[in-house]
Amino acid sequence: MSSVQPILLVHGGAGNVPDCNVQNKLDGVRQAAKEGYRILKETGSVLDSVVAAVKVMEDLEGFNAGRGSVLTIDGTIEMEAQIIEGKNMNAGCVTLLSHIQYPVELARLVMEKTPHTFLGGEAAEEFAKKMGVPFVTQDFLKTKAAEKALAEFKKKGALNPTLTEIGGVGTVGCVAIDSNGHTASATSTGGINGKYRGRIGDTPLLGCGGYADDTIGTVSTTGHGESIMRYNLAQRILNAMTHGKNPQEAVDQETAAMTARVGKDAGAIVLSNKGEVGVGFTSYRMSWAYQVGDELHYGIDKGQKLVDKIS
Ligand code: ASP
Numbered sequence: 001m002s003s004v005q006p007i008l009l010v011h012g013g014a015g016n017v018p019d020c021n022v023q024n025k026l027d028g029v030r031q032a033a034k035e036g037y038r039i040l041k042e043t044g045s046v047l048d049s050v051v052a053a054v055k056v057m058e059d060l061e062g063f064n065a066g067r068g069s070v071l072t073i074d075g076t077i078e079m080e081a082q083i084i085e086g087k088n089m090n091a092g093c094v095t096l097l098s099h100i101q102y103p104v105e106l107a108r109l110v111m112e113k114t115p116h117t118f119l120g121g122e123a124a125e126e127f128a129k130k131m132g133v134p135f136v137t138q139d140f141l142k143t144k145a146a147e148k149a150l151a152e153f154k155k156k157g158a159l160n161p162t163l164t165e166i167g168g169v170g171t172v173g174c175v176a177i178d179s180n181g182h183t184a185s186a187t188s189t190g191g192i193n194g195k196y197r198g199r200i201g202d203t204p205l206l207g208c209g210g211y212a213d214d215t216i217g218t219v220s221t222t223g224h225g226e227s228i229m230r231y232n233l234a235q236r237i238l239n240a241m242t243h244g245k246n247p248q249e250a251v252d253q254e255t256a257a258m259t260a261r262v263g264k265d266a267g268a269i270v271l272s273n274k275g276e277v278g279v280g281f282t283s284y285r286m287s288w289a290y291q292v293g294d295e296l297h298y299g300i301d302k303g304q305k306l307v308d309k310i311s
Helices: 019-043 046-059 103-113 121-131 144-155 225-231 233-242 247-262
Strands: 007-015 079-085 091-097 118-120 172-177 183-189 210-213 217-223 266-272 277-281 285-292 295-299 306-309
Touching (some): 007 019, 007 046, 007 266, 007 277, 019 046, 019 172, 019 295, 046 079, 046 103, 046 183, 079 103, 079 210, 091 103, 091 121, 103 121, 103 183, 118 121, 172 210, 172 217, 183 210, 183 217, 217 225, 217 233, 217 247, 225 247, 233 247, 247 266, 247 277, 266 285, 277 285
Parallel strands (some): 091 118
Antiparallel strands (some): 007 172, 079 183, 172 183, 210 217, 217 266, 285 295, 295 306
């Protein structure tokens, strides 16, 4: 296979990001893209790089993953994540986690250290304990912003949590490709604000929250999970690419088609196996950033494409 320019692309969630959170979001996705790209260049490992980028955002309070996750209707935290690599389509998925600092790291351990692909709940946390991953309290993971967003949701008497209630935080995801055309995807979330306890969304589901297949490319999605999983958004985007669409056309076509067909909003980041980039969303905003060579590309509004030179 001919050499591909390595790229690492992240998103910080689709949604109604208010103006006051825009700078914070852009700073966070740029930090994650740079760190992930640094690891990609240093180790040459797409898996190490997507985990590194997602962990940066799991740590930042302004994102709906790890610390800063949104709350269930009962005020608890239930996080989920997935990771997949595109060579052999090895994957790890986790759900209903309440005490794990870095859910993406646990997803990778499920992939590499168990005969399974998906673990959830208490048993997943028992496995995490055996693996020695960092455990934290719910108080550590809960932020004032998440508590305020839940209080507002309850005040409105809303019974149907949707993306617009998230209050400016967002699920996080990353896709990467190395110089051999090897791809990977990782996605991590706290879900949607005011969800039932036990609700599982699209994020840990392969073909919905993300996917990677070196014969086509790689995707990470964000948006209204119930809609994304019913539509199989990640898989549909890759399918459009197998039918001749480039990543940008595929993401624009399939996010719009999902919204038209089943309603609500979504966004996705995509890389083809040649390293072509696609970024699209039907939500009001979605923060994203990618590094290629010494350029950092990023944006949050529709059609926005900013570029910084990295010295
Ligand atoms: N897709 C996530 C979920 O529904 C939410 C998001 O992407 O912001 O759980």
